[in-house]
Amino acid sequence: MKKILFIEDEPSLQKAISEVLTQEGFKVLSAPDGEEGLKSAKAEDPDLILLDLILPKKDGFEVLKELKADEKMKDIPVIVLTNLEGVGDVEKALTLGAKTYLIKANYELEDVLKLVKEHLRK
Amino acid sequence: MDFKIILKKLDPVAECRKYGLGFWQCPNSLFLVMGIIIIVAMILTYFIGIHFVEPEMVIAIVSIVTIVLLTIGHSLVGSFARIAEANRMKSEFVSIVSHQLRTPLSALKWSLDLFRGKRLGAVNDKQKEYLDIINESSSKMIKLVNDLLNVTRIDQGRLVMQIKAFSIEDLIEEILKEMEMFAKGNNVEIRFKNNKKLPDVYADPDKIRMVIQNLIDNAIKYSRKEGGWVDIKVEKNEKMIKVNIKDNGLGIPEFLQKQVFGKFFRGDSLVRQKVEGTGLGLFIAKGFIKLSGGEIDFDSEEGKGSNFWFTLPIAKK
Numbered sequence: 001m002k003k004i005l006f007i008e009d010e011p012s013l014q015k016a017i018s019e020v021l022t023q024e025g026f027k028v029l030s031a032p033d034g035e036e037g038l039k040s041a042k043a044e045d046p047d048l049i050l051l052d053l054i055l056p057k058k059d060g061f062e063v064l065k066e067l068k069a070d071e072k073m074k075d076i077p078v079i080v081l082t083n084l085e086g087v088g089d090v091e092k093a094l095t096l097g098a099k100t101y102l103i104k105a106n107y108e109l110e111d112v113l114k115l116v117k118e119h120l121r122k
Numbered sequence: 123m124d125f126k127i128i129l130k131k132l133d134p135v136a137e138c139r140k141y142g143l144g145f146w147q148c149p150n151s152l153f154l155v156m157g158i159i160i161i162v163a164m165i166l167t168y169f170i171g172i173h174f175v176e177p178e179m180v181i182a183i184v185s186i187v188t189i190v191l192l193t194i195g196h197s198l199v200g201s202f203a204r205i206a207e208a209n210r211m212k213s214e215f216v217s218i219v220s221h222q223l224r225t226p227l228s229a230l231k232w233s234l235d236l237f238r239g240k241r242l243g244a245v246n247d248k249q250k251e252y253l254d255i256i257n258e259s260s261s262k263m264i265k266l267v268n269d270l271l272n273v274t275r276i277d278q279g280r281l282v283m284q285i286k287a288f289s290i291e292d293l294i295e296e297i298l299k300e301m302e303m304f305a306k307g308n309n310v311e312i313r314f315k316n317n318k319k320l321p322d323v324y325a326d327p328d329k330i331r332m333v334i335q336n337l338i339d340n341a342i343k344y345s346r347k348e349g350g351w352v353d354i355k356v357e358k359n360e361k362m363i364k365v366n367i368k369d370n371g372l373g374i375p376e377f378l379q380k381q382v383f384g385k386f387f388r389g390d391s392l393v394r395q396k397v398e399g400t401g402l403g404l405f406i407a408k409g410f411i412k413l414s415g416g417e418i419d420f421d422s423e424e425g426k427g428s429n430f431w432f433t434l435p436i437a438k439k
Contacts, residue, residue: 017232083228104224108232108235109232
């Protein structure tokens, strides 16, 4: 069973994604802030990480930086799933090593699922 | 009435009142005062220069005038800063509110997606009907938020383009597939042929998609009741690709034509019925096309139809 870690502080979004991914046979791990997210990534070695950018304690950019600096975690694909869309945010996340950058409000749940599957196949 | 409009145009402080600036803080009126002082001072210096020859006197007058002008200049710079700050605050406000709105809207949308995707059990037809209504409303809210964010970015010159080479003909074909039902529902025939012969354009495909969607959407919304058509033609000029979206719809009356690309322009009055939209679409379209290095414009005749066109640079091979 493939493991997906979703680092997101908004419980309702966390819940909706977990519902779909669990139904599709994935194991979903949740983390409500950046620090927890990193801890969980280190301990559980997930197959894919969904990452919000505006997070308590450690923001998404910081998490991304630390993930990519770690020998063990640097190859886990990261999909940024956020509503932040400031100047340079997209470029910054992609340069830091994110695979894709999605605006939550503009994507249907089923499209997120499709993308997750695509990235796991690679 | 005409006299009033002329008077309004002559009133130097009119623009400043919007920002809560008085006569002595308004750049327009301050410029006027400066101009008058300079002219009066010149004439005065001239006459004094003729009648009194003492250079000390002339120096004194010039110094006093300079100090007065500097004071006004100082106040002028301050008022510019205040206007800029007011504008920035307004944009910042929209930006913050929009971002804050996106999170609850995504939660609403994703929860709905669970129902509509039948992931929470079967949904009967009646329930589906209402779920679709909620979904449509939430999509509209998201679109409005996105539009407002784009307007803010255009206003602040902070729009980020992700530019690459792509086929505009393929993009149009894709968009038309999505809009097929909307066109049929409005009894509008869409004519387009993908010749697959033109070179790629160099622009941001997501942004250009929004522009094309908006132009076709408008052409359909303001179509005639029967026998409506939209004709899309793509052609190559010297260095640019030009896209024409022509319709035989209601057209835009001449007195409205100047406002078409302005913020919050609505053609509502044209159809005497409510037409969906925020009135931001064409303002955003113009912002996107200009930033892509292209042009956008239209010809229109009331009762006969409109032809909206835009150009984009051809991608270098």
